[in-house]
Amino acid sequence: MPVSFDINFGPADSITDGANGFLVPHGDITAMADKAELLIREPQLAARMSAKASQFAEDWARRDIVGLWVDTRNKAAQLKQAGAPDKLPEFTADLQGMDFHDGSVKIRFAHGVPAAVDGQFELVLIGRDSKEVIASIPASEVAADSAAFAISTGILAQPGVADAIGDASVKFSLGTRSETKRLRLADPTLVPYLTAYNNLSFKRG
Incomplete structure (x- = not known):
């Protein structure tokens, strides 16, 4: 059962606080220990969160990771092209x-x-x-x-x-x-x- 610091591009992308795990303020060791103790003292809460965490993992595994990477790469290329100044072709008069x-x-x-x-x-x-x-x-x-x-x-x-x-x-x-x-x-x-x-x-x- 994940108990993690609330950090972007990592735990915060996969954990919904209070649903499939706990997110605590970065560096707050006491808060992390309290959440871990809560899961030990309340088996039903731990089981409920564990089921949701497992479901999230299954849903994530079914996603087309390669396809998502290709889409992200293509969108990045489009944004780069849109943000660049227009290239003026050679012309004659x-x-x-x-x-x-x-x-x-x-x-x-x-x-x-x-x-x-x-x-x-x-x-x-x-x-x-x-x-x-x-x-x-x-x-x-x-x-x-x-x-x-x-x-x-x-x-x-x-x-x-x-x-x-x-x-x-x-x-x-x-x-x-x-x-x-x-x-x-x-x-x-x-x-x-x-x-x-x-x-x-x-x-x-």
């Missing part, structure tokens, strides 16, 4: 093309992010003179290997915007992590551009 419509421009780029990753893309526009963020535009289209932004000419007409756009970058966010890369041509050999008279021209990359 490689310009693929531009479509000009009345009052808007559509920019297409390759992002290189695996399709299974559920992240967010934003186009961040910086003023040429102010160096401040003029706008942050969510992607209007996202495909398996590319995405697109739709830019309205009305952006430059917003209150407080007095300069031209000097920098266009792609911001990729996943959970609490994010990274920004300049929108660019990947290894270009021929670069298109518009002249001061809005004529299309090309130069070597």
